[in-house]
Amino acid sequence: MKLLYLSRADVEALDVSMGQVIDAVEAGFKLKGEGKTQMPPKTAIHPRGDGTFLHAMPAYIGGDMDLATLKWVGGADDNHKLGLPTISGLIVVNDPDTMFPLAIMDCIWVTAMRTGAANAVAMKYLGPPDAQQVAVLGCGVQGRSNLVAMAAHYPNIKRCRAWDPNADALSKYVGEMGERVGFEVEPVDSPESAVRGSDVIVTAGLSPRDPEPYIPFEWLEPGAMAAPVDYNGSWMQDALQGVDKLVVDDHAQMDYYRNKGYFANTPRPCADLGEVVAGLKPGRERDDEITMSMCMGIAVDDCVTAGILYKAARERAVGTELPL
Ligand SMILES: NC(=O)c1ccc[n+]([C@@H]2O[C@H](COP(=O)([O-])OP(=O)(O)OC[C@H]3O[C@@H](n4cnc5c(N)ncnc54)[C@H](O)[C@@H]3O)[C@@H](O)[C@H]2O)c1
Structure with a gap:
Protein backbone atom coordinates (compact mmCIF):
# COMPACT_ATOMS: atom_id res chain seq x y z
CA MET A 1 0.00 0.00 0.00
CA LYS A 2 1.21 3.49 -0.87
CA LEU A 3 0.08 6.98 -0.09
CA LEU A 4 0.76 10.22 -1.92
CA TYR A 5 2.65 12.98 -0.13
CA LEU A 6 2.06 16.54 -1.38
CA SER A 7 4.44 19.15 0.01
CA ARG A 8 3.46 22.81 0.08
CA ALA A 9 5.44 23.29 -3.17
CA ASP A 10 3.55 20.36 -4.78
CA VAL A 11 0.22 21.84 -3.70
CA GLU A 12 1.11 25.25 -5.12
CA ALA A 13 2.48 23.73 -8.36
CA LEU A 14 -0.97 22.30 -9.10
CA ASP A 15 -2.04 25.91 -9.74
CA VAL A 16 -5.68 25.39 -8.75
CA SER A 17 -7.52 28.71 -9.13
CA MET A 18 -9.57 30.58 -6.54
CA GLY A 19 -12.57 30.22 -8.86
CA GLN A 20 -12.28 26.40 -8.70
CA VAL A 21 -12.03 26.49 -4.90
CA ILE A 22 -15.06 28.82 -4.61
CA ASP A 23 -17.16 26.46 -6.76
CA ALA A 24 -16.11 23.42 -4.71
CA VAL A 25 -16.71 25.17 -1.37
CA GLU A 26 -20.17 26.28 -2.53
CA ALA A 27 -20.99 22.68 -3.51
CA GLY A 28 -19.75 21.56 -0.09
CA PHE A 29 -22.02 24.06 1.70
CA LYS A 30 -24.99 22.87 -0.37
CA LEU A 31 -24.36 19.23 0.59
CA LYS A 32 -23.94 20.30 4.21
CA GLY A 33 -27.29 22.11 4.10
CA GLU A 34 -28.87 18.99 2.60
CA GLY A 35 -27.54 16.86 5.45
CA LYS A 36 -25.12 14.92 3.24
CA THR A 37 -22.01 15.63 5.30
CA GLN A 38 -20.60 14.42 8.60
CA MET A 39 -18.66 17.03 10.51
CA PRO A 40 -18.26 17.02 14.29
CA PRO A 41 -17.01 20.32 15.77
CA LYS A 42 -13.25 20.79 16.02
CA THR A 43 -11.41 19.01 18.81
CA ALA A 44 -8.63 21.07 20.36
CA ILE A 45 -5.54 20.79 22.53
CA HIS A 46 -3.51 23.79 23.74
CA PRO A 47 0.03 22.60 24.53
CA ARG A 48 1.25 26.08 25.54
CA GLY A 49 -2.02 27.61 26.74
CA ASP A 50 -4.37 30.05 25.08
CA GLY A 51 -1.95 31.46 22.50
CA THR A 52 -1.57 28.04 20.87
CA PHE A 53 -3.84 25.36 19.50
CA LEU A 54 -3.88 22.10 17.60
CA HIS A 55 -7.28 21.34 16.04
CA ALA A 56 -8.48 18.01 14.63
CA MET A 57 -11.02 18.72 11.88
CA PRO A 58 -12.59 15.60 10.32
CA ALA A 59 -15.22 15.68 7.58
CA TYR A 60 -17.01 13.29 5.28
CA ILE A 61 -18.85 14.63 2.24
CA GLY A 62 -21.33 12.41 0.42
CA GLY A 63 -23.06 12.94 -2.91
CA ASP A 64 -20.84 12.86 -6.01
CA MET A 65 -17.89 14.10 -3.98
CA ASP A 66 -17.66 11.09 -1.62
CA LEU A 67 -14.60 12.31 0.28
CA ALA A 68 -13.22 11.82 3.80
CA THR A 69 -10.46 14.00 5.24
CA LEU A 70 -8.89 15.09 8.51
CA LYS A 71 -7.07 18.40 8.93
CA TRP A 72 -4.61 18.51 11.84
CA VAL A 73 -3.86 22.21 12.05
CA GLY A 74 -1.86 24.23 14.54
CA GLY A 75 -1.59 27.91 15.34
CA ALA A 76 0.77 29.81 17.62
CA ASP A 77 0.38 33.56 18.17
CA ASP A 78 4.12 34.10 18.72
CA ASN A 79 5.27 32.29 15.57
CA HIS A 80 5.84 35.64 13.84
CA LYS A 81 8.68 36.33 16.33
CA LEU A 82 10.43 33.26 14.88
CA GLY A 83 9.71 34.35 11.31
CA LEU A 84 7.10 31.60 10.96
CA PRO A 85 3.49 31.82 9.75
CA THR A 86 0.81 31.58 12.47
CA ILE A 87 -0.86 28.52 10.91
CA SER A 88 0.69 25.16 9.91
CA GLY A 89 -0.46 21.57 9.55
CA LEU A 90 -1.42 18.58 7.44
CA ILE A 91 -4.48 17.10 5.77
CA VAL A 92 -5.00 13.33 5.49
CA VAL A 93 -7.27 12.08 2.69
CA ASN A 94 -8.92 8.69 3.36
CA ASP A 95 -10.61 6.18 1.08
CA PRO A 96 -14.30 6.29 2.18
CA ASP A 97 -14.71 2.54 1.42
CA THR A 98 -11.65 0.98 3.05
CA MET A 99 -10.81 3.97 5.35
CA PHE A 100 -7.16 3.59 4.29
CA PRO A 101 -5.15 6.82 4.00
CA LEU A 102 -4.66 7.83 0.35
CA ALA A 103 -2.71 11.05 0.72
CA ILE A 104 -1.12 13.52 3.13
CA MET A 105 -0.69 17.14 2.13
CA ASP A 106 0.47 20.44 3.58
CA CYS A 107 -2.54 22.50 4.73
CA ILE A 108 -1.31 26.12 4.61
CA TRP A 109 -2.45 26.79 1.02
CA VAL A 110 -5.75 24.96 1.60
CA THR A 111 -6.47 26.91 4.79
CA ALA A 112 -5.79 30.26 3.14
CA MET A 113 -7.72 29.51 -0.04
CA ARG A 114 -10.78 27.81 1.45
CA THR A 115 -11.29 30.60 3.98
CA ILE A 298 -15.05 24.38 8.83
CA ALA A 299 -13.72 20.95 7.93
CA VAL A 300 -16.10 20.61 4.95
CA ASP A 301 -14.27 23.55 3.29
CA ASP A 302 -10.93 21.78 3.79
CA CYS A 303 -12.32 18.46 2.57
CA VAL A 304 -13.60 19.78 -0.79
CA THR A 305 -10.41 21.76 -1.41
CA ALA A 306 -8.16 18.82 -0.57
CA GLY A 307 -10.32 16.71 -2.89
CA ILE A 308 -9.58 18.98 -5.86
CA LEU A 309 -5.86 18.88 -5.09
CA TYR A 310 -5.77 15.09 -4.69
CA LYS A 311 -7.57 14.55 -8.00
CA ALA A 312 -5.33 17.05 -9.84
CA ALA A 313 -2.17 15.50 -8.33
CA ARG A 314 -3.18 11.98 -9.41
CA GLU A 315 -4.05 13.16 -12.94
CA ARG A 316 -0.79 15.07 -13.32
CA ALA A 317 1.47 12.67 -11.39
CA VAL A 318 2.54 15.35 -8.90
CA GLY A 319 3.84 14.40 -5.43
CA THR A 320 5.85 11.61 -3.85
CA GLU A 321 4.58 8.06 -3.32
CA LEU A 322 5.40 6.80 0.18
CA PRO A 323 5.04 3.27 1.55
CA LEU A 324 2.39 2.88 4.24
N1 LIG B 1 -12.12 31.80 9.79
C1 LIG B 1 -11.19 30.98 9.35
O1 LIG B 1 -11.46 29.99 8.69
C2 LIG B 1 -9.77 31.31 9.64
C3 LIG B 1 -8.73 30.55 9.07
C4 LIG B 1 -7.41 30.93 9.34
C5 LIG B 1 -7.16 32.03 10.16
N2 LIG B 1 -8.22 32.71 10.70
C6 LIG B 1 -8.03 33.90 11.54
O2 LIG B 1 -7.76 34.97 10.65
C7 LIG B 1 -6.97 35.94 11.32
C8 LIG B 1 -5.75 36.27 10.46
O3 LIG B 1 -4.97 35.09 10.28
P1 LIG B 1 -3.70 35.12 9.32
O4 LIG B 1 -3.29 33.71 9.09
O5 LIG B 1 -3.96 36.02 8.16
O6 LIG B 1 -2.65 35.83 10.30
P2 LIG B 1 -1.39 36.70 9.89
O7 LIG B 1 -0.49 36.66 11.09
O8 LIG B 1 -0.84 36.29 8.58
O9 LIG B 1 -1.97 38.21 9.71
C9 LIG B 1 -2.64 38.91 10.72
C10 LIG B 1 -2.52 40.42 10.42
O10 LIG B 1 -3.41 41.10 11.32
C11 LIG B 1 -2.74 42.27 11.76
N3 LIG B 1 -3.38 42.71 13.00
C12 LIG B 1 -2.98 42.55 14.28
N4 LIG B 1 -3.86 43.12 15.12
C13 LIG B 1 -4.86 43.62 14.35
C14 LIG B 1 -6.05 44.32 14.62
N5 LIG B 1 -6.41 44.60 15.87
N6 LIG B 1 -6.84 44.67 13.58
C15 LIG B 1 -6.50 44.38 12.31
N7 LIG B 1 -5.36 43.74 11.98
C16 LIG B 1 -4.57 43.37 13.00
C17 LIG B 1 -1.30 41.88 11.89
O11 LIG B 1 -0.45 43.02 11.86
C18 LIG B 1 -1.13 40.97 10.65
O12 LIG B 1 -0.72 41.73 9.53
C19 LIG B 1 -6.61 35.33 12.69
O13 LIG B 1 -7.51 35.86 13.63
C20 LIG B 1 -6.87 33.84 12.49
O14 LIG B 1 -7.23 33.20 13.70
C21 LIG B 1 -9.49 32.38 10.44
Whole structure:
Protein backbone atom coordinates (compact mmCIF):
# COMPACT_ATOMS: atom_id res chain seq x y z
CA MET A 1 0.00 0.00 0.00
CA LYS A 2 1.21 3.49 -0.87
CA LEU A 3 0.08 6.98 -0.09
CA LEU A 4 0.76 10.22 -1.92
CA TYR A 5 2.65 12.98 -0.13
CA LEU A 6 2.06 16.54 -1.38
CA SER A 7 4.44 19.15 0.01
CA ARG A 8 3.46 22.81 0.08
CA ALA A 9 5.44 23.29 -3.17
CA ASP A 10 3.55 20.36 -4.78
CA VAL A 11 0.22 21.84 -3.70
CA GLU A 12 1.11 25.25 -5.12
CA ALA A 13 2.48 23.73 -8.36
CA LEU A 14 -0.97 22.30 -9.10
CA ASP A 15 -2.04 25.91 -9.74
CA VAL A 16 -5.68 25.39 -8.75
CA SER A 17 -7.52 28.71 -9.13
CA MET A 18 -9.57 30.58 -6.54
CA GLY A 19 -12.57 30.22 -8.86
CA GLN A 20 -12.28 26.40 -8.70
CA VAL A 21 -12.03 26.49 -4.90
CA ILE A 22 -15.06 28.82 -4.61
CA ASP A 23 -17.16 26.46 -6.76
CA ALA A 24 -16.11 23.42 -4.71
CA VAL A 25 -16.71 25.17 -1.37
CA GLU A 26 -20.17 26.28 -2.53
CA ALA A 27 -20.99 22.68 -3.51
CA GLY A 28 -19.75 21.56 -0.09
CA PHE A 29 -22.02 24.06 1.70
CA LYS A 30 -24.99 22.87 -0.37
CA LEU A 31 -24.36 19.23 0.59
CA LYS A 32 -23.94 20.30 4.21
CA GLY A 33 -27.29 22.11 4.10
CA GLU A 34 -28.87 18.99 2.60
CA GLY A 35 -27.54 16.86 5.45
CA LYS A 36 -25.12 14.92 3.24
CA THR A 37 -22.01 15.63 5.30
CA GLN A 38 -20.60 14.42 8.60
CA MET A 39 -18.66 17.03 10.51
CA PRO A 40 -18.26 17.02 14.29
CA PRO A 41 -17.01 20.32 15.77
CA LYS A 42 -13.25 20.79 16.02
CA THR A 43 -11.41 19.01 18.81
CA ALA A 44 -8.63 21.07 20.36
CA ILE A 45 -5.54 20.79 22.53
CA HIS A 46 -3.51 23.79 23.74
CA PRO A 47 0.03 22.60 24.53
CA ARG A 48 1.25 26.08 25.54
CA GLY A 49 -2.02 27.61 26.74
CA ASP A 50 -4.37 30.05 25.08
CA GLY A 51 -1.95 31.46 22.50
CA THR A 52 -1.57 28.04 20.87
CA PHE A 53 -3.84 25.36 19.50
CA LEU A 54 -3.88 22.10 17.60
CA HIS A 55 -7.28 21.34 16.04
CA ALA A 56 -8.48 18.01 14.63
CA MET A 57 -11.02 18.72 11.88
CA PRO A 58 -12.59 15.60 10.32
CA ALA A 59 -15.22 15.68 7.58
CA TYR A 60 -17.01 13.29 5.28
CA ILE A 61 -18.85 14.63 2.24
CA GLY A 62 -21.33 12.41 0.42
CA GLY A 63 -23.06 12.94 -2.91
CA ASP A 64 -20.84 12.86 -6.01
CA MET A 65 -17.89 14.10 -3.98
CA ASP A 66 -17.66 11.09 -1.62
CA LEU A 67 -14.60 12.31 0.28
CA ALA A 68 -13.22 11.82 3.80
CA THR A 69 -10.46 14.00 5.24
CA LEU A 70 -8.89 15.09 8.51
CA LYS A 71 -7.07 18.40 8.93
CA TRP A 72 -4.61 18.51 11.84
CA VAL A 73 -3.86 22.21 12.05
CA GLY A 74 -1.86 24.23 14.54
CA GLY A 75 -1.59 27.91 15.34
CA ALA A 76 0.77 29.81 17.62
CA ASP A 77 0.38 33.56 18.17
CA ASP A 78 4.12 34.10 18.72
CA ASN A 79 5.27 32.29 15.57
CA HIS A 80 5.84 35.64 13.84
CA LYS A 81 8.68 36.33 16.33
CA LEU A 82 10.43 33.26 14.88
CA GLY A 83 9.71 34.35 11.31
CA LEU A 84 7.10 31.60 10.96
CA PRO A 85 3.49 31.82 9.75
CA THR A 86 0.81 31.58 12.47
CA ILE A 87 -0.86 28.52 10.91
CA SER A 88 0.69 25.16 9.91
CA GLY A 89 -0.46 21.57 9.55
CA LEU A 90 -1.42 18.58 7.44
CA ILE A 91 -4.48 17.10 5.77
CA VAL A 92 -5.00 13.33 5.49
CA VAL A 93 -7.27 12.08 2.69
CA ASN A 94 -8.92 8.69 3.36
CA ASP A 95 -10.61 6.18 1.08
CA PRO A 96 -14.30 6.29 2.18
CA ASP A 97 -14.71 2.54 1.42
CA THR A 98 -11.65 0.98 3.05
CA MET A 99 -10.81 3.97 5.35
CA PHE A 100 -7.16 3.59 4.29
CA PRO A 101 -5.15 6.82 4.00
CA LEU A 102 -4.66 7.83 0.35
CA ALA A 103 -2.71 11.05 0.72
CA ILE A 104 -1.12 13.52 3.13
CA MET A 105 -0.69 17.14 2.13
CA ASP A 106 0.47 20.44 3.58
CA CYS A 107 -2.54 22.50 4.73
CA ILE A 108 -1.31 26.12 4.61
CA TRP A 109 -2.45 26.79 1.02
CA VAL A 110 -5.75 24.96 1.60
CA THR A 111 -6.47 26.91 4.79
CA ALA A 112 -5.79 30.26 3.14
CA MET A 113 -7.72 29.51 -0.04
CA ARG A 114 -10.78 27.81 1.45
CA THR A 115 -11.29 30.60 3.98
CA GLY A 116 -11.34 33.24 1.24
CA ALA A 117 -13.55 30.97 -0.87
CA ALA A 118 -16.07 30.44 1.96
CA ASN A 119 -16.31 34.20 2.33
CA ALA A 120 -16.87 34.58 -1.44
CA VAL A 121 -19.72 32.05 -1.20
CA ALA A 122 -21.17 34.07 1.69
CA MET A 123 -20.86 37.22 -0.47
CA LYS A 124 -22.74 35.52 -3.32
CA TYR A 125 -25.74 34.83 -1.07
CA LEU A 126 -25.56 37.67 1.47
CA GLY A 127 -23.46 40.43 -0.08
CA PRO A 128 -24.40 43.27 -2.38
CA PRO A 129 -24.76 41.96 -5.94
CA ASP A 130 -22.09 44.28 -7.37
CA ALA A 131 -19.37 45.48 -4.97
CA GLN A 132 -17.13 48.24 -6.32
CA GLN A 133 -15.37 49.31 -3.15
CA VAL A 134 -14.13 46.79 -0.61
CA ALA A 135 -12.04 46.96 2.56
CA VAL A 136 -9.54 44.61 4.19
CA LEU A 137 -8.48 45.16 7.81
CA GLY A 138 -5.65 42.85 8.84
CA CYS A 139 -3.19 42.42 5.97
CA GLY A 140 -1.66 38.99 6.54
CA VAL A 141 -2.28 35.60 4.93
CA GLN A 142 -6.07 35.80 5.24
CA GLY A 143 -6.17 39.44 4.18
CA ARG A 144 -4.47 38.31 0.96
CA SER A 145 -6.55 35.23 0.15
CA ASN A 146 -9.79 37.04 0.98
CA LEU A 147 -8.95 39.87 -1.41
CA VAL A 148 -8.15 37.32 -4.15
CA ALA A 149 -11.52 35.67 -3.42
CA MET A 150 -13.38 39.00 -3.59
CA ALA A 151 -11.63 39.78 -6.89
CA ALA A 152 -12.74 36.39 -8.26
CA HIS A 153 -16.34 36.88 -7.12
CA TYR A 154 -16.87 40.59 -7.89
CA PRO A 155 -15.70 41.55 -11.42
CA ASN A 156 -16.25 45.32 -11.01
CA ILE A 157 -14.20 46.16 -7.91
CA LYS A 158 -12.50 49.53 -8.43
CA ARG A 159 -10.68 49.88 -5.15
CA CYS A 160 -9.75 48.14 -1.92
CA ARG A 161 -8.95 50.22 1.13
CA ALA A 162 -6.50 48.36 3.34
CA TRP A 163 -5.58 48.91 6.99
CA ASP A 164 -3.24 47.11 9.37
CA PRO A 165 -1.80 48.31 12.69
CA ASN A 166 1.62 47.14 11.48
CA ALA A 167 2.90 49.71 8.95
CA ASP A 168 5.36 47.23 7.36
CA ALA A 169 2.67 44.60 6.87
CA LEU A 170 0.40 47.22 5.28
CA SER A 171 3.03 48.51 2.92
CA LYS A 172 4.03 44.98 1.76
CA TYR A 173 0.35 44.14 1.25
CA VAL A 174 -0.35 47.22 -0.85
CA GLY A 175 2.71 46.63 -3.06
CA GLU A 176 1.94 42.95 -3.60
CA MET A 177 -1.84 42.87 -3.84
CA GLY A 178 -2.32 45.80 -6.24
CA GLU A 179 -0.45 43.78 -8.88
CA ARG A 180 -2.19 40.51 -8.06
CA VAL A 181 -5.79 41.73 -8.22
CA GLY A 182 -5.57 44.39 -10.95
CA PHE A 183 -7.41 47.19 -9.09
CA GLU A 184 -6.22 49.93 -6.76
CA VAL A 185 -5.23 48.81 -3.25
CA GLU A 186 -5.03 51.99 -1.18
CA PRO A 187 -3.46 52.08 2.30
CA VAL A 188 -5.48 54.07 4.84
CA ASP A 189 -4.40 55.27 8.26
CA SER A 190 -7.50 54.36 10.28
CA PRO A 191 -10.05 51.53 10.40
CA GLU A 192 -12.83 54.10 9.99
CA SER A 193 -11.43 55.30 6.65
CA ALA A 194 -11.37 51.70 5.43
CA VAL A 195 -14.87 50.74 6.56
CA ARG A 196 -16.94 53.84 5.74
CA GLY A 197 -18.20 53.78 2.15
CA SER A 198 -17.18 50.15 1.51
CA ASP A 199 -19.63 47.63 0.07
CA VAL A 200 -17.92 44.61 1.63
CA ILE A 201 -15.55 44.65 4.62
CA VAL A 202 -13.28 41.71 5.47
CA THR A 203 -11.60 41.76 8.89
CA ALA A 204 -8.66 39.39 9.32
CA GLY A 205 -6.86 40.65 12.42
CA LEU A 206 -6.80 38.96 15.83
CA SER A 207 -9.42 36.56 17.20
CA PRO A 208 -8.80 36.31 20.96
CA ARG A 209 -11.36 34.99 23.43
CA ASP A 210 -11.70 38.44 25.03
CA PRO A 211 -11.41 40.77 22.05
CA GLU A 212 -10.95 44.53 21.96
CA PRO A 213 -13.22 45.34 19.02
CA TYR A 214 -13.11 48.70 17.29
CA ILE A 215 -15.68 48.73 14.45
CA PRO A 216 -19.08 50.22 15.46
CA PHE A 217 -22.32 49.69 13.57
CA GLU A 218 -22.53 53.34 12.49
CA TRP A 219 -19.56 52.95 10.11
CA LEU A 220 -21.54 50.49 7.95
CA GLU A 221 -23.43 51.84 4.93
CA PRO A 222 -26.95 50.61 4.09
CA GLY A 223 -26.55 47.48 1.94
CA ALA A 224 -23.01 46.72 3.17
CA MET A 225 -21.75 43.29 4.16
CA ALA A 226 -19.33 42.56 7.01
CA ALA A 227 -17.26 39.44 6.41
CA PRO A 228 -15.01 38.72 9.40
CA VAL A 229 -12.67 35.74 9.42
CA ASP A 230 -11.31 36.88 12.81
CA TYR A 231 -14.50 35.83 14.60
CA ASN A 232 -15.86 38.72 16.70
CA GLY A 233 -12.35 40.14 17.21
CA SER A 234 -12.93 43.40 15.32
CA TRP A 235 -16.68 44.11 15.52
CA MET A 236 -18.25 45.97 18.44
CA GLN A 237 -21.34 44.62 20.13
CA ASP A 238 -23.68 47.17 18.50
CA ALA A 239 -22.42 46.02 15.07
CA LEU A 240 -22.89 42.33 15.87
CA GLN A 241 -26.40 43.08 17.14
CA GLY A 242 -27.29 45.79 14.62
CA VAL A 243 -26.84 43.86 11.36
CA ASP A 244 -30.09 42.69 9.74
CA LYS A 245 -28.78 39.16 9.18
CA LEU A 246 -25.97 37.33 10.93
CA VAL A 247 -25.07 34.01 9.30
CA VAL A 248 -22.42 31.59 10.55
CA ASP A 249 -20.75 28.73 8.69
CA ASP A 250 -21.75 26.12 11.32
CA HIS A 251 -23.99 26.41 14.40
CA ALA A 252 -22.34 23.50 16.25
CA GLN A 253 -18.92 25.04 15.69
CA MET A 254 -20.09 28.35 17.13
CA ASP A 255 -21.64 26.58 20.14
CA TYR A 256 -18.34 24.80 20.71
CA TYR A 257 -16.53 28.17 20.84
CA ARG A 258 -19.24 29.69 23.06
CA ASN A 259 -18.65 26.89 25.57
CA LYS A 260 -14.99 27.92 25.62
CA GLY A 261 -15.88 31.55 26.36
CA TYR A 262 -15.77 33.00 22.84
CA PHE A 263 -18.61 34.99 21.22
CA ALA A 264 -19.93 36.25 24.59
CA ASN A 265 -21.28 39.42 22.87
CA THR A 266 -22.54 37.74 19.68
CA PRO A 267 -26.24 37.02 19.11
CA ARG A 268 -27.43 33.66 17.80
CA PRO A 269 -27.10 33.63 13.99
CA CYS A 270 -30.32 33.36 11.97
CA ALA A 271 -28.90 30.65 9.68
CA ASP A 272 -25.82 28.72 8.76
CA LEU A 273 -24.38 29.15 5.29
CA GLY A 274 -25.23 25.58 4.28
CA GLU A 275 -28.91 26.26 5.00
CA VAL A 276 -28.75 29.41 2.87
CA VAL A 277 -26.91 27.79 -0.05
CA ALA A 278 -29.29 24.80 0.00
CA GLY A 279 -32.25 27.22 -0.17
CA LEU A 280 -33.63 26.32 3.26
CA LYS A 281 -33.16 29.81 4.73
CA PRO A 282 -33.14 33.17 2.90
CA GLY A 283 -29.99 35.01 1.92
CA ARG A 284 -30.04 38.76 1.17
CA GLU A 285 -33.61 39.97 0.74
CA ARG A 286 -33.25 43.76 0.27
CA ASP A 287 -30.76 46.11 -1.37
CA ASP A 288 -30.33 48.10 1.85
CA GLU A 289 -30.02 45.07 4.11
CA ILE A 290 -26.83 45.04 6.22
CA THR A 291 -25.48 41.52 6.55
CA MET A 292 -22.65 39.73 8.32
CA SER A 293 -21.19 36.30 7.62
CA MET A 294 -19.12 34.82 10.41
CA CYS A 295 -17.07 32.11 8.69
CA MET A 296 -14.99 30.45 11.41
CA GLY A 297 -13.59 27.87 9.00
CA ILE A 298 -15.05 24.38 8.83
CA ALA A 299 -13.72 20.95 7.93
CA VAL A 300 -16.10 20.61 4.95
CA ASP A 301 -14.27 23.55 3.29
CA ASP A 302 -10.93 21.78 3.79
CA CYS A 303 -12.32 18.46 2.57
CA VAL A 304 -13.60 19.78 -0.79
CA THR A 305 -10.41 21.76 -1.41
CA ALA A 306 -8.16 18.82 -0.57
CA GLY A 307 -10.32 16.71 -2.89
CA ILE A 308 -9.58 18.98 -5.86
CA LEU A 309 -5.86 18.88 -5.09
CA TYR A 310 -5.77 15.09 -4.69
CA LYS A 311 -7.57 14.55 -8.00
CA ALA A 312 -5.33 17.05 -9.84
CA ALA A 313 -2.17 15.50 -8.33
CA ARG A 314 -3.18 11.98 -9.41
CA GLU A 315 -4.05 13.16 -12.94
CA ARG A 316 -0.79 15.07 -13.32
CA ALA A 317 1.47 12.67 -11.39
CA VAL A 318 2.54 15.35 -8.90
CA GLY A 319 3.84 14.40 -5.43
CA THR A 320 5.85 11.61 -3.85
CA GLU A 321 4.58 8.06 -3.32
CA LEU A 322 5.40 6.80 0.18
CA PRO A 323 5.04 3.27 1.55
CA LEU A 324 2.39 2.88 4.24
N1 LIG B 1 -12.12 31.80 9.79
C1 LIG B 1 -11.19 30.98 9.35
O1 LIG B 1 -11.46 29.99 8.69
C2 LIG B 1 -9.77 31.31 9.64
C3 LIG B 1 -8.73 30.55 9.07
C4 LIG B 1 -7.41 30.93 9.34
C5 LIG B 1 -7.16 32.03 10.16
N2 LIG B 1 -8.22 32.71 10.70
C6 LIG B 1 -8.03 33.90 11.54
O2 LIG B 1 -7.76 34.97 10.65
C7 LIG B 1 -6.97 35.94 11.32
C8 LIG B 1 -5.75 36.27 10.46
O3 LIG B 1 -4.97 35.09 10.28
P1 LIG B 1 -3.70 35.12 9.32
O4 LIG B 1 -3.29 33.71 9.09
O5 LIG B 1 -3.96 36.02 8.16
O6 LIG B 1 -2.65 35.83 10.30
P2 LIG B 1 -1.39 36.70 9.89
O7 LIG B 1 -0.49 36.66 11.09
O8 LIG B 1 -0.84 36.29 8.58
O9 LIG B 1 -1.97 38.21 9.71
C9 LIG B 1 -2.64 38.91 10.72
C10 LIG B 1 -2.52 40.42 10.42
O10 LIG B 1 -3.41 41.10 11.32
C11 LIG B 1 -2.74 42.27 11.76
N3 LIG B 1 -3.38 42.71 13.00
C12 LIG B 1 -2.98 42.55 14.28
N4 LIG B 1 -3.86 43.12 15.12
C13 LIG B 1 -4.86 43.62 14.35
C14 LIG B 1 -6.05 44.32 14.62
N5 LIG B 1 -6.41 44.60 15.87
N6 LIG B 1 -6.84 44.67 13.58
C15 LIG B 1 -6.50 44.38 12.31
N7 LIG B 1 -5.36 43.74 11.98
C16 LIG B 1 -4.57 43.37 13.00
C17 LIG B 1 -1.30 41.88 11.89
O11 LIG B 1 -0.45 43.02 11.86
C18 LIG B 1 -1.13 40.97 10.65
O12 LIG B 1 -0.72 41.73 9.53
C19 LIG B 1 -6.61 35.33 12.69
O13 LIG B 1 -7.51 35.86 13.63
C20 LIG B 1 -6.87 33.84 12.49
O14 LIG B 1 -7.23 33.20 13.70
C21 LIG B 1 -9.49 32.38 10.44
